[in-house]
Amino acid sequence: MSAVIEYAPLLWQGLLTTILVTVLSGALCLVVAFTAGLARLSSHRIISWPAGVFIEVFRGTSLLVQMFWLFFALPFFGIQLHPLTAAVLALGLNEGAYAAEVVRGAIASRAKGQTEACIALGMEPALRLRRIIIPQSIPAMLPPFGNVMVDLLKNTSLVSLVTVADLTFRAQMIRSSTGQTTAIFITILVMYFVLSYLLTLLTSWLERRYALDRKALAAQRKESQLMKVGAA
Amino acid sequence: MRPSTEPQPLATPVDLAPDPVIRFQNVSKNWGSNQVLKSLNFEVAPGEKVSIIGPSGSGKTTILRILMTLETPSEGLVKVDGDVLWDVTAGQKVRETRQMRETRRKIGMVFQQFNLFPHMTAMENVIEAPIHVLGMDKAEAKARAADLLNLVGLGKHMNHTPPQMSGGQQQRVAIARALAMRPKVLLFDEPTSALDPELIGEVLNVIRNLAHTTDMTMLMVTHEMRFAEEISDRVVMFDNGAAVESGPPAQIFKDPQQERTRTFLRAVLQH
Amino acid sequence: MIWDNNFAVSVIPLLLEGLWVTVRITLLGTLLAAVLGIFFAILRRLAIPVLSPAVSFFVVFIRGTPLLVQAYCAFFVLPAYGISFDAFTTGVVVIGVNYSAYMAEVYRSGIQGVPKGQWEAATALSLPGARTWSRIILPQAIRTVVPMLGNYLIQMFKDSAVLSAITVVELMATAQAIGSSSFRYLEPLTLAALLFLAISYPASRLVNRLERRYAPQH
Numbered sequence: 001m002s003a004v005i006e007y008a009p010l011l012w013q014g015l016l017t018t019i020l021v022t023v024l025s026g027a028l029c030l031v032v033a034f035t036a037g038l039a040r041l042s043s044h045r046i047i048s049w050p051a052g053v054f055i056e057v058f059r060g061t062s063l064l065v066q067m068f069w070l071f072f073a074l075p076f077f078g079i080q081l082h083p084l085t086a087a088v089l090a091l092g093l094n095e096g097a098y099a100a101e102v103v104r105g106a107i108a109s110r111a112k113g114q115t116e117a118c119i120a121l122g123m124e125p126a127l128r129l130r131r132i133i134i135p136q137s138i139p140a141m142l143p144p145f146g147n148v149m150v151d152l153l154k155n156t157s158l159v160s161l162v163t164v165a166d167l168t169f170r171a172q173m174i175r176s177s178t179g180q181t182t183a184i185f186i187t188i189l190v191m192y193f194v195l196s197y198l199l200t201l202l203t204s205w206l207e208r209r210y211a212l213d214r215k216a217l218a219a220q221r222k223e224s225q226l227m228k229v230g231a232a
Numbered sequence: 233m234r235p236s237t238e239p240q241p242l243a244t245p246v247d248l249a250p251d252p253v254i255r256f257q258n259v260s261k262n263w264g265s266n267q268v269l270k271s272l273n274f275e276v277a278p279g280e281k282v283s284i285i286g287p288s289g290s291g292k293t294t295i296l297r298i299l300m301t302l303e304t305p306s307e308g309l310v311k312v313d314g315d316v317l318w319d320v321t322a323g324q325k326v327r328e329t330r331q332m333r334e335t336r337r338k339i340g341m342v343f344q345q346f347n348l349f350p351h352m353t354a355m356e357n358v359i360e361a362p363i364h365v366l367g368m369d370k371a372e373a374k375a376r377a378a379d380l381l382n383l384v385g386l387g388k389h390m391n392h393t394p395p396q397m398s399g400g401q402q403q404r405v406a407i408a409r410a411l412a413m414r415p416k417v418l419l420f421d422e423p424t425s426a427l428d429p430e431l432i433g434e435v436l437n438v439i440r441n442l443a444h445t446t447d448m449t450m451l452m453v454t455h456e457m458r459f460a461e462e463i464s465d466r467v468v469m470f471d472n473g474a475a476v477e478s479g480p481p482a483q484i485f486k487d488p489q490q491e492r493t494r495t496f497l498r499a500v501l502q503h
Numbered sequence: 504m505i506w507d508n509n510f511a512v513s514v515i516p517l518l519l520e521g522l523w524v525t526v527r528i529t530l531l532g533t534l535l536a537a538v539l540g541i542f543f544a545i546l547r548r549l550a551i552p553v554l555s556p557a558v559s560f561f562v563v564f565i566r567g568t569p570l571l572v573q574a575y576c577a578f579f580v581l582p583a584y585g586i587s588f589d590a591f592t593t594g595v596v597v598i599g600v601n602y603s604a605y606m607a608e609v610y611r612s613g614i615q616g617v618p619k620g621q622w623e624a625a626t627a628l629s630l631p632g633a634r635t636w637s638r639i640i641l642p643q644a645i646r647t648v649v650p651m652l653g654n655y656l657i658q659m660f661k662d663s664a665v666l667s668a669i670t671v672v673e674l675m676a677t678a679q680a681i682g683s684s685s686f687r688y689l690e691p692l693t694l695a696a697l698l699f700l701a702i703s704y705p706a707s708r709l710v711n712r713l714e715r716r717y718a719p720q721h
């Protein structure tokens with residue numbers, strides 16, 4: 001354990017980098033998910049087709065290949081990305097492609113009656129999506145989004161292979177300089193595990209918060225409080 | 233109301249009949265080889281309350297859905313309040329047009345399955361379209377929504393969401409939601425057939441009130457024969473994609489002229 | 504010209520060799536995961552004190568930690584305790600165990616999906632436990648999980664690239680080795696990506712079709 005304690009500051013920096021990469025690529029992932037997922041649903045071929053190609057290509061090849069491609073192959077086109085940029089781009093695009101399917105699926109499975117009610121009320125497609133269909137689909141998206149985010153977190157360990165100094169990268173450094181393999185790896189396994197667990201907690205909190213009838217529940221609580229006040 | 237700046241010619245008795253607010257002219261609808269509407273001609277006068285009856289599969293819902301632009305006719309002309317909603321020649325591909333969107337604003341619809349927005353309260357369901365489609369001020373929309381919800385007897389349930397309400401309450405919210413758009417024509421597709429029997433009455437009462445107190449045109453598909461008889465100005469009997477008989481309720485229910493109407497009524501009124 | 508076609512063509516045979524290693528890892532890994540997964544699912548279901556919770560924790564822990572770090576553990580830690588295999592075997596075991604945790608979940612939902620009446624009928628017929636599992640429950644459970652197993656197989660095919668980090672010479676490692684020895688990364692990496700796509704895309708279409716075929720009949 002001595003190496004773990006001695007190198008705790010290094011591991012801490014690695015942890016911060018891992019969290020930074022997760023947050024940045026998680027944000028990119030969400031943007032990509034909604035952009036590609038909604039585009040996929042468009043009735044215009046020129047919009048839905050490129051989105052489909054993007055989704056299939058990024059889901060069909062390995063994340064590691066994509067990351068290496070951005071890091072090692074892109075320079076041949078004169079574009080040299082910072083390792084962190086390449087890592088975040090690859091993670092965000094790759095997990096975004098998976099999450100886009102979540103968005104598409106959740107929206108496509110919305111009851112047909114909802115769209116019809118919107119049409120009957122004269123709501124244009126953009127308004128329909130923004131006010132009715134997307135808000136309703138969020139609860140259905142949250143559990144699979146949670147899975148994508150946990151996957152993303154775990155996959156941040158791959159950024160160590162393109163020289164981003166995350167938790168895994170630091171662990172490898174410490175291992176090669178101290179030889180205390182077991183202690184170091186057990187430590188970071190536990191750290192990753194705690195992070196995934198926290199993400200799971202966050203997801204289930206969001207699920208509860210965005211459950212369809214939360215507003216009504218809140219209103220009822222208020223009402224019953226008022227009644228209590230009135231009775232007192 | 234049409235502007236009356238031009239000098240009116242002396243009215244002959246024929247001109248006294250107002251222009252229809254709904255006009256179907258040779259409208260057909262096919263699904264594959266299944267011809268659901270067969271060159272239908274059908275008109276509804278402004279303010280008229282019309283009930284459509286007929287056996288299952290006769291095309292009643294299809295008529296309403298074409299009016300609401302939820303379905304595309306295969307052929308024919310549909311006009312609403314003088315404006316063209318559909319003008320389709322056979323085999324032509326139709327796209328949604330601005331004209332169509334503007335015309336359908338005059339129409340509202342109450343669905344068999346309510347189709348309330350489940351993530352919104354009753355109040356939010358009613359104010360959604362007035363604010364975001366009509367651009368109404370939020371305070372005004374809320375005040376009107378409160379009036380409408382009171383009108384349908386749900387003043388106490390404004391903050392409840394659909395899952396917390398009974399079917400009858402949901403359908404009454406759906407009626408208030410449709411009314412909030414001030415439609416000229418309100419369509420009802422079997423508004424009570426998804427309801428438990430003891431909840432039907434409360435919804436029918438709301439519709440009855442509307443029929444008696446507004447000059448809105450109402451077009452209702454229903455299996456509630458007594459209700460149709462009571463509130464309609466006219467009843468239309470549909471069979472096989474065509475209107476086989478049309479007339480005042482007294483005539484249709486007491487003295488139907490067509491054999492098809494007679495057998496249908498005998499079958500549904502038996503129990 | 505950025506893309507060197509002659510070079511690209513010249514490295515294809517090497518890449519195909521790498522692809523063959525990737526395919527073998529995937530097939531063996533899936534087999535291991537499918538078998539281990541059943542054991543984990545049954546052990547959890549039997550609710551044996553200590554053992555079942557331990558299995559549950561193991562499954563959750565594996566699912567909550569990165570494959571890469573698990574691979575490092577197997578590669579660097581186990582040999583310190585006298586357990587060592589060649590890189591290929593280590594790779595198969597690591598990815599097989601990793602996926603068994605996911606498959607255990609799939610089986611669990613499949614087992615849960617078998618109607619209660621099936622268990623009751625087996626009890627009414629006095630079938631012994633092993634017979635009930637092997638002849639009544641598992642055949643029905645597995646039927647509904649076949650498409651999910653297909654999805655995981657495809658996922659494993661792509662994930663196996665991670666094993667290049669522990670010196671398994673599969674497709675990704677081959678592409679990387681070509682790149683670093685020739686200083687040309689564009690062609691081998693692009694070709695590797697295309698090879699992954701060429702297999703996983705048709706495979707996922709196939710699984711989609713299976714999914715529709717095996718969709719539970721409600």
Ligand SMILES: Nc1ncnc2c1ncn2[C@@H]1O[C@H](COP(=O)(O)OP(=O)(O)OP(=O)(O)O)[C@@H](O)[C@H]1O
Pocket residue numbers: 263266268286287288289290291292293294295
């Ligand atoms: N989307 C569709 N695709 C194919 N056929 C359809 C579709 N919608 C309706 N039909 C067919 O059109 C015919 C008329 O349907 P419609 O819903 O208008 O009948 P209806 O008179 O409202 O009957 P009900 O009393 O059962 O509601 C039926 O034969 C139905 O099967």
Ligand SMILES: [Mg+2]
Pocket residue numbers: 292293294422
């Ligand atoms: Mg109908």
